[in-house]
Amino acid sequence: MTEQPSAGWLDGREHVLPVRIYYEDTDFTGVVYHANYVRYFERGRSDFLRLAGIRHAELQDQDAAFAIVRMALEFKRVARIDDALAVRTTYDSARGPRLFIGQQIFRGEDLICQAQVEAACIDLAGRPRKPPAGMLEQLRPYFA
Template identity: 40%
Template sequence: MTSRPPHTISVRVYYEDTDLAGVVYYANYLRFYERGRSEALRDLGIDQVAMKAAGLVFVVRSFALDYLVPARFDDLLEIRTGIGALRGASLEMTQEVLRDGETLNRATARIACMTVEGRPARLPADLRAALAPERG
Protein backbone atom coordinates (compact mmCIF):
# COMPACT_ATOMS: atom_id res chain seq x y z
CA MET A 1 0.00 0.00 0.00
CA THR A 2 1.11 3.54 -0.65
CA SER A 3 0.08 6.70 1.10
CA ARG A 4 -2.07 9.00 -1.01
CA PRO A 5 -0.79 12.54 -1.59
CA PRO A 6 -2.29 15.19 0.69
CA HIS A 7 -5.44 16.99 -0.40
CA THR A 8 -4.92 20.72 -0.99
CA ILE A 9 -7.19 23.77 -0.99
CA SER A 10 -6.37 27.47 -1.19
CA VAL A 11 -7.61 30.01 1.33
CA ARG A 12 -7.16 33.78 1.10
CA VAL A 13 -6.64 35.65 4.38
CA TYR A 14 -9.26 38.38 4.71
CA TYR A 15 -9.28 41.32 7.09
CA GLU A 16 -11.90 39.54 9.23
CA ASP A 17 -9.38 36.69 9.79
CA THR A 18 -6.78 38.97 11.40
CA ASP A 19 -6.17 40.63 14.74
CA LEU A 20 -5.07 44.24 15.39
CA ALA A 21 -1.51 43.38 14.35
CA GLY A 22 -2.72 42.21 10.92
CA VAL A 23 -1.83 38.57 11.52
CA VAL A 24 -4.27 35.67 11.41
CA TYR A 25 -5.97 35.32 14.77
CA TYR A 26 -4.89 31.93 16.15
CA ALA A 27 -8.42 30.44 16.44
CA ASN A 28 -9.16 31.15 12.77
CA TYR A 29 -6.75 28.40 11.74
CA LEU A 30 -9.32 25.96 13.14
CA ARG A 31 -11.79 27.19 10.50
CA PHE A 32 -9.19 26.86 7.73
CA TYR A 33 -8.38 23.33 8.86
CA GLU A 34 -12.07 22.40 9.08
CA ARG A 35 -12.55 23.51 5.46
CA GLY A 36 -9.54 21.43 4.45
CA ARG A 37 -10.86 18.31 6.18
CA SER A 38 -14.36 18.76 4.74
CA GLU A 39 -13.06 19.16 1.18
CA ALA A 40 -10.65 16.23 1.56
CA LEU A 41 -13.51 13.97 2.65
CA ARG A 42 -15.72 15.26 -0.18
CA ASP A 43 -12.99 14.52 -2.74
CA LEU A 44 -12.74 10.97 -1.36
CA GLY A 45 -16.45 10.53 -2.13
CA ILE A 46 -17.60 10.78 1.49
CA ASP A 47 -20.94 12.59 1.65
CA GLN A 48 -21.31 13.85 5.22
CA VAL A 49 -24.95 14.86 4.64
CA ALA A 50 -25.76 11.28 3.57
CA MET A 51 -23.77 9.99 6.57
CA LYS A 52 -25.90 12.06 8.91
CA ALA A 53 -29.09 10.85 7.23
CA ALA A 54 -27.80 7.30 7.89
CA GLY A 55 -27.28 8.17 11.57
CA LEU A 56 -23.51 8.80 11.64
CA VAL A 57 -21.37 11.93 11.97
CA PHE A 58 -17.69 12.77 12.31
CA VAL A 59 -16.64 14.84 15.34
CA VAL A 60 -13.27 16.23 16.35
CA ARG A 61 -12.12 14.29 19.41
CA SER A 62 -8.77 16.02 19.80
CA PHE A 63 -6.80 18.64 17.94
CA ALA A 64 -3.13 19.60 18.32
CA LEU A 65 -1.72 22.66 16.54
CA ASP A 66 1.88 23.89 16.35
CA TYR A 67 2.27 27.53 15.26
CA LEU A 68 5.55 28.28 13.50
CA VAL A 69 5.18 31.48 11.42
CA PRO A 70 2.22 33.90 11.26
CA ALA A 71 0.04 34.39 8.21
CA ARG A 72 -0.99 37.95 7.36
CA PHE A 73 -3.79 39.85 5.70
CA ASP A 74 -4.13 39.04 1.97
CA ASP A 75 -1.83 36.01 2.07
CA LEU A 76 -2.85 33.13 -0.17
CA LEU A 77 -2.55 30.00 1.94
CA GLU A 78 -2.45 26.35 0.98
CA ILE A 79 -4.18 23.97 3.39
CA ARG A 80 -2.90 20.39 3.05
CA THR A 81 -4.78 17.48 4.58
CA GLY A 82 -3.65 13.88 4.79
CA ILE A 83 -5.29 10.77 6.17
CA GLY A 84 -3.27 9.10 8.91
CA ALA A 85 -4.05 6.10 11.06
CA LEU A 86 -7.45 4.43 10.80
CA ARG A 87 -8.79 2.84 13.96
CA GLY A 88 -12.03 1.03 14.73
CA ALA A 89 -14.14 4.14 15.34
CA SER A 90 -11.73 6.98 14.52
CA LEU A 91 -9.13 8.31 12.14
CA GLU A 92 -6.26 10.71 12.29
CA MET A 93 -5.92 13.59 9.85
CA THR A 94 -2.64 15.46 9.50
CA GLN A 95 -2.75 19.01 8.24
CA GLU A 96 -0.52 21.97 7.53
CA VAL A 97 -0.84 25.56 6.34
CA LEU A 98 1.71 26.79 3.81
CA ARG A 99 2.44 30.14 2.16
CA ASP A 100 4.63 30.04 -0.94
CA GLY A 101 5.92 26.61 0.09
CA GLU A 102 6.81 27.65 3.66
CA THR A 103 5.05 25.74 6.43
CA LEU A 104 3.33 28.19 8.78
CA ASN A 105 1.81 25.65 11.13
CA ARG A 106 0.98 21.97 11.48
CA ALA A 107 -1.93 20.18 13.09
CA THR A 108 -3.17 16.70 13.88
CA ALA A 109 -6.88 16.02 14.32
CA ARG A 110 -8.32 12.83 15.72
CA ILE A 111 -11.78 12.39 14.24
CA ALA A 112 -14.32 10.07 15.85
CA CYS A 113 -17.22 8.39 14.10
CA MET A 114 -20.34 8.81 16.24
CA THR A 115 -24.03 8.11 16.03
CA VAL A 116 -26.23 11.19 15.83
CA GLU A 117 -27.22 10.31 19.41
CA GLY A 118 -23.60 10.80 20.48
CA ARG A 119 -22.32 7.23 20.90
CA PRO A 120 -19.10 5.96 19.29
CA ALA A 121 -19.62 3.91 16.12
CA ARG A 122 -17.25 1.75 14.13
CA LEU A 123 -16.24 3.14 10.76
CA PRO A 124 -18.48 1.41 8.21
CA ALA A 125 -16.67 -0.67 5.57
CA ASP A 126 -17.44 1.79 2.74
CA LEU A 127 -16.00 4.74 4.70
CA ARG A 128 -12.97 2.70 5.76
CA ALA A 129 -12.35 1.75 2.10
CA ALA A 130 -12.61 5.38 0.97
CA LEU A 131 -10.18 6.52 3.70
CA ALA A 132 -7.65 3.68 3.31
CA PRO A 133 -4.33 4.35 1.59
CA GLU A 134 -4.28 3.80 -2.15
CA ARG A 135 -3.00 0.45 -3.34
CA GLY A 136 0.33 0.67 -5.13
Protein backbone atom coordinates (compact mmCIF):
# COMPACT_ATOMS: atom_id res chain seq x y z
CA MET A 1 0.00 0.00 0.00
CA THR A 2 1.43 3.37 -1.07
CA GLU A 3 0.28 6.29 1.10
CA GLN A 4 0.24 10.01 0.56
CA PRO A 5 -2.29 11.64 2.91
CA SER A 6 -3.39 14.40 0.55
CA ALA A 7 -3.87 11.96 -2.33
CA GLY A 8 -5.44 9.01 -0.52
CA TRP A 9 -3.85 5.58 -0.96
CA LEU A 10 -3.65 2.58 -3.25
CA ASP A 11 -5.06 -0.68 -1.91
CA GLY A 12 -4.22 -3.40 -4.42
CA ARG A 13 -5.57 -2.16 -7.74
CA GLU A 14 -8.01 0.25 -6.12
CA HIS A 15 -7.43 3.86 -5.07
CA VAL A 16 -9.20 5.18 -1.96
CA LEU A 17 -9.67 8.91 -1.42
CA PRO A 18 -11.30 10.20 1.79
CA VAL A 19 -13.68 13.13 1.29
CA ARG A 20 -15.38 15.13 4.05
CA ILE A 21 -18.67 16.86 3.22
CA TYR A 22 -18.68 20.56 4.04
CA TYR A 23 -21.49 23.09 4.06
CA GLU A 24 -20.35 24.38 0.63
CA ASP A 25 -20.96 20.90 -0.86
CA THR A 26 -24.64 20.85 0.03
CA ASP A 27 -27.89 22.39 -1.10
CA PHE A 28 -30.27 24.22 1.23
CA THR A 29 -31.43 20.92 2.77
CA GLY A 30 -27.94 19.82 3.83
CA VAL A 31 -27.79 17.12 1.13
CA VAL A 32 -24.81 16.96 -1.25
CA TYR A 33 -25.67 18.72 -4.51
CA HIS A 34 -25.64 16.06 -7.26
CA ALA A 35 -23.00 17.77 -9.45
CA ASN A 36 -20.48 17.62 -6.60
CA TYR A 37 -20.22 13.84 -6.96
CA VAL A 38 -18.63 14.45 -10.38
CA ARG A 39 -16.01 16.64 -8.65
CA TYR A 40 -15.25 13.92 -6.07
CA PHE A 41 -14.88 11.35 -8.84
CA GLU A 42 -12.48 13.68 -10.71
CA ARG A 43 -10.33 14.00 -7.59
CA GLY A 44 -10.28 10.22 -7.23
CA ARG A 45 -9.16 9.66 -10.84
CA SER A 46 -6.50 12.37 -10.64
CA ASP A 47 -5.06 11.21 -7.31
CA PHE A 48 -5.01 7.60 -8.53
CA LEU A 49 -2.85 8.69 -11.47
CA ARG A 50 -0.64 10.77 -9.17
CA LEU A 51 0.05 7.78 -6.89
CA ALA A 52 0.68 5.57 -9.95
CA GLY A 53 3.43 8.02 -10.96
CA ILE A 54 1.50 9.84 -13.70
CA ARG A 55 1.39 13.63 -13.35
CA HIS A 56 -0.97 15.84 -15.34
CA ALA A 57 1.70 18.55 -15.74
CA GLU A 58 4.09 15.99 -17.27
CA LEU A 59 1.34 14.78 -19.62
CA GLN A 60 0.86 18.35 -20.84
CA ASP A 61 4.61 18.60 -21.49
CA GLN A 62 4.11 15.56 -23.78
CA ASP A 63 1.15 17.20 -25.62
CA ALA A 64 -1.38 14.98 -23.83
CA ALA A 65 -4.40 15.40 -21.60
CA PHE A 66 -7.60 13.50 -20.82
CA ALA A 67 -11.19 14.37 -21.68
CA ILE A 68 -14.20 12.57 -20.26
CA VAL A 69 -16.27 11.30 -23.18
CA ARG A 70 -18.82 9.26 -21.24
CA MET A 71 -19.91 9.09 -17.62
CA ALA A 72 -22.86 7.08 -16.34
CA LEU A 73 -23.84 7.90 -12.75
CA GLU A 74 -26.16 5.97 -10.50
CA PHE A 75 -27.24 7.58 -7.23
CA LYS A 76 -28.11 5.10 -4.46
CA ARG A 77 -28.33 7.20 -1.29
CA VAL A 78 -27.80 10.81 -0.25
CA ALA A 79 -24.72 12.14 1.49
CA ARG A 80 -25.10 14.95 4.00
CA ILE A 81 -23.09 17.68 5.64
CA ASP A 82 -20.27 16.33 7.89
CA ASP A 83 -20.34 12.84 6.30
CA ALA A 84 -17.00 11.13 5.83
CA LEU A 85 -16.96 9.45 2.41
CA ALA A 86 -14.50 7.28 0.52
CA VAL A 87 -14.12 7.60 -3.25
CA ARG A 88 -12.94 4.24 -4.64
CA THR A 89 -11.46 4.19 -8.15
CA THR A 90 -10.25 1.42 -10.43
CA TYR A 91 -8.65 1.88 -13.83
CA ASP A 92 -10.07 -1.22 -15.50
CA SER A 93 -8.67 -1.26 -19.04
CA ALA A 94 -7.42 0.73 -22.02
CA ARG A 95 -8.22 0.48 -25.71
CA GLY A 96 -6.55 2.83 -28.17
CA PRO A 97 -6.78 6.34 -26.74
CA ARG A 98 -9.54 5.33 -24.26
CA LEU A 99 -9.36 4.45 -20.58
CA PHE A 100 -12.23 2.69 -18.81
CA ILE A 101 -12.66 3.54 -15.14
CA GLY A 102 -15.01 2.34 -12.41
CA GLN A 103 -15.76 4.52 -9.39
CA GLN A 104 -17.85 4.29 -6.25
CA ILE A 105 -18.48 6.57 -3.29
CA PHE A 106 -19.16 4.98 0.08
CA ARG A 107 -20.17 6.22 3.51
CA GLY A 108 -18.93 3.37 5.66
CA GLU A 109 -20.43 0.26 4.03
CA ASP A 110 -23.24 2.18 2.31
CA LEU A 111 -22.88 2.78 -1.44
CA ILE A 112 -23.84 6.40 -2.13
CA CYS A 113 -23.07 6.78 -5.84
CA GLN A 114 -21.30 4.87 -8.59
CA ALA A 115 -19.95 5.81 -12.00
CA GLN A 116 -18.68 4.14 -15.14
CA VAL A 117 -16.29 6.53 -16.85
CA GLU A 118 -14.70 6.56 -20.29
CA ALA A 119 -11.81 8.98 -20.75
CA ALA A 120 -9.99 9.70 -24.00
CA CYS A 121 -6.39 10.76 -24.31
CA ILE A 122 -6.21 13.87 -26.46
CA ASP A 123 -3.51 16.23 -27.66
CA LEU A 124 -3.60 19.84 -26.47
CA ALA A 125 -5.54 20.79 -29.63
CA GLY A 126 -8.29 18.35 -28.59
CA ARG A 127 -7.62 15.56 -31.11
CA PRO A 128 -7.57 11.91 -29.96
CA ARG A 129 -4.10 10.44 -29.55
CA LYS A 130 -2.47 7.38 -28.04
CA PRO A 131 -1.42 7.79 -24.42
CA PRO A 132 2.24 8.83 -24.03
CA ALA A 133 4.88 6.09 -24.10
CA GLY A 134 5.19 4.40 -20.73
CA MET A 135 1.91 5.64 -19.27
CA LEU A 136 -0.02 2.45 -20.01
CA GLU A 137 2.87 0.41 -18.61
CA GLN A 138 2.55 2.37 -15.35
CA LEU A 139 -1.19 1.60 -15.27
CA ARG A 140 -1.05 -2.02 -16.44
CA PRO A 141 -0.59 -3.50 -12.92
CA TYR A 142 -3.91 -1.90 -11.94
CA PHE A 143 -5.99 -3.11 -14.90
CA ALA A 144 -8.55 -5.87 -14.24
